[in-house]
Amino acid sequence: MFAKFLTTIVTVLAGIGAALILYWLLNKLAELMPSKYEEKLKPYFYILPAYTAIAIWLLYPAVQTVVYSFKTKVGFPAESWVGTQNYSDLLGSEQFRQTLINTLLWLAVVPVVTVILGLAIATLTDRLKPRAEYLVKTIIFMPMAISMVGAATVWALVYDYRNSGNQVGIQNAVWTSIGGEPVAWLQTSDFKLNSFLLMVMLLWSTIGFGMVLLSAAVKSVPTETLEAARIDGANERQIFFRVIVPQIWPTVITVFITTLIGTMKVFDIVFVMTNGNFNTNVIANEFWLQFFNNNNKGAAAAIVVMLMVAILPIMYYQARSFRKQEAYG
Amino acid sequence: MRRTKRFKSVVSASVLALTSVGLAACGGDEGSGSDGGAVTVWLSLDQSVIDGLKKQVDARAAEEGIEIKLEKVDSIDKVIKTRIEAGDPPDIALVPQPGVVASIVELGAALPLDDVLDMDALEASMVPGTLEAGTVDDQLYGLLVSMNVKSLLFYPKKAFEAAGYELPETLDELTALANKIKSDGGTPWCLTIESGDATGWVVTDWFEDLVMRFGGPDVYSQWVTHEVPFDSEVVREAAGYFEEVAFTDGNVQGGRTSIVATNFNQAAQPMFAQGGPECWLLKQGSFFTGAEFLPANVLQNLDAELGVTGFPPAEAGGESPVLGGGDLAVLFSDSDEAATAMQILSETEIGNEAAPVSSFISPHKDFDSSLYPNETTRTIAGVAYDATTFLFDGSDAMPAQVGAGSFWKEMTAWINGDRSLDDALKNIDDSWPSS
Helix, strand or coil: CHHHHHHHHHHHHHHHHHHHHHHHHHHHHHHHCCHHHHHHHHHHHHHHHHHHHHHHHHHHHHHHHHHHCCEECCCCCCCEECCCHHHHHHHHCHHHHHHHHHHHHHHHHHHHHHHHHHHHHHHHHCCCCHHHHHHHHHHHHHHHHCCHHHHHHHHHHHCCCCCCCCCCCHHHHHHHHCCCCCCCHHHCCHHHHHHHHHHHHHHHHHHHHHHHHHHHHHHCCCHHHHHHHHHCCCCHHHHHHHHHHHHHHHHHHHHHHHHHHHHHCCCHHHHHHCCCCCCCCCHHHHHHHHHHHCCCHHHHHHHHHHHHHHHHHHHHHHHHHHHHHHHHC | CHHHHHHHHHHHHHHHHHHHHHHHHHHHCCCCCCCCCCEEEEECCCHHHHHHHHHHHHHHHHHHCCCEEEEECCCHHHHHHHHHHCCCCCCEEEECCHHHHHHHHHCCCCCCCCCCCCHHHHHHHECCCHHHHCEECCEECEEEEEEEECCEEEEEHHHHHHCCCCCCCCHHHHHHHHHHHHHCCCCCECCCCECHHHCCHHHHHHHHHHHHHHHHHHHHHHHHCCCCCCCCHHHHHHHHHHHHHHHCCCCECCHHHHHHHCEHHHCCCHHHCCCCCCCCEEEECHHHHCCCCCCHHHHHCHHHHEEEEECCCCCCCCCCEEEEEEEEEEECCCCHHHHHHHHHHCCHHHHCCCHHHCCCECCECCCCHHHCCCHHHHHHHHHHHCCCEEEECHHHHCCHHHHHHHHHHHHHHHHCCCCCHHHHHHHHHHHCCCC
């Protein structure tokens, strides 16, 4: 124990020391340059370690993943190139296409609903007295602090199903009390019911996030603009859609894109609740299955590459609108 | 002024760098591949089994003058591969799946045991079929140390005897018994399969037992290696029998939806309901006699309350294979100490301390049965010792994308009514890796 503690201390001190020395050296190196270049080059020298870290821990794995996606039996002695077979195998399988459709459904529903409900709650609570607003917002925000796996335990009780007797699940308890037969909610894929029920869980935890950001944006809308609109005879609906929404649009985009990316990666909910059974599979869960369960790293890499390609335009759009905002804001 | 500013930025950058170095340091000190001469053995058995094994292992190790360290490691099947890739595996690991043993061999990390162990003695003492389970390319790589038996039929003993039912000798008699229970107003089968992210394995056990009964051990082994596909006569025959058990109206509480929705560990609860059995027959493995699966009053009085018998063969007096699983010891280190440790693990007496205090069942026929804690365990061990062949859980031996993937998922979808049997069997065949 003591030895471990000592090792930790020494490592930490050595780490700080090494970093200090590194920066001191870089600094010296820059100072060696003619002073005209020194000031110009110094920022690059300082940012170099960070870029190196990104290259090692982000770019290298990304490139590696792309390489793996064209191979089979990755990690085994029989590792070999297979061209685009991983991709064609995946896209050729009916189950994977269903998985893609499910993921698209998640993408179509979750971000939009998060923005709409988040904005609605933000606008409505804005009209409450401060104490009430504080209380309501805290309650809505709270699920965000619960890990999704923990939340799944709660939601498993909501969707629980018993074939007879007292229903433990709230949803079935309500349903049977109004005369219905118990329904195995998570096993019912008609009209994608089970997928929608899983989306409710994600919404439950993301709406608080959207609400907080949008609420701050709504509050920062200058009151002069609202007053001016009122004087001009605008009604509340017009004020909301023509004055408030355009001014908070950048925040709306941020919330939308953050939720979108989060939804693309949604895994824990599906993994814990159904593990993709009953036609609820999504792309991240499929990745997990391929990588850890099937030990098929080639196919897993192919899935990640597809996900990466799908996310890139969104990232680009967000980076662009962020830069625009910086420029005008 | 300029100087302090620069110093500040240097410090903050250092703190960033330190965080990553510190994290790396935390992860680094865990390796225990072969430190200090002790032989490291990984196992994932229940703690009570490990405690029992440890007593015997320590005593024998002291006699041999070596040190053996037993470490409980969960999901060995996943961790072991990472460790092999890192070049730091333990000296010996007890792996629960023959499929994983095969992939360790494929990775070139396992050492053959034929030279290390006394093979003739093992042939004589082990239950027939158990050595084949750990054999890859005609060489033994995985030695079964602890065993469980899956071809078992549990029933509520008192009510069963009071109703005058008789234990079935063949699969047809089993069907007849189920029908009789139903005509007496009972629900014959206790069948539930939900198991979190592993939902489906209960059905695969059913299929394995049925395939080895309808097709015989050879066809079963060919099926496990995919020489006989899923879309074949024998698998359809098995599916037909399972269909009759599970899908017939009134055979299972709540029908197909309920089979999929209810956790497998709840299966025995209705069997011992207050007002008499709400279901009568349960096919499960030997582990089901554990505390998590049975009501407390049954557990206290296990021999009197819980009846157990072998899952019947297709024909009386014919081939009587038994399905089971277990933990296979794989050797990674070529040191003499590790070889000695392996020899100790292969001894019949290795379970002497574990058997009386845990669910341990020895794969050695010459094991002293009086050491088992109760009649139930003796019966279960007897089922295995009397079997004509012990066949390892096939889904564990299949490639993971089938055995722990499509086989589970497609069967679950079939029972839930999302998939026809034809599509399910075809999908499983399609998911079999090409090479």
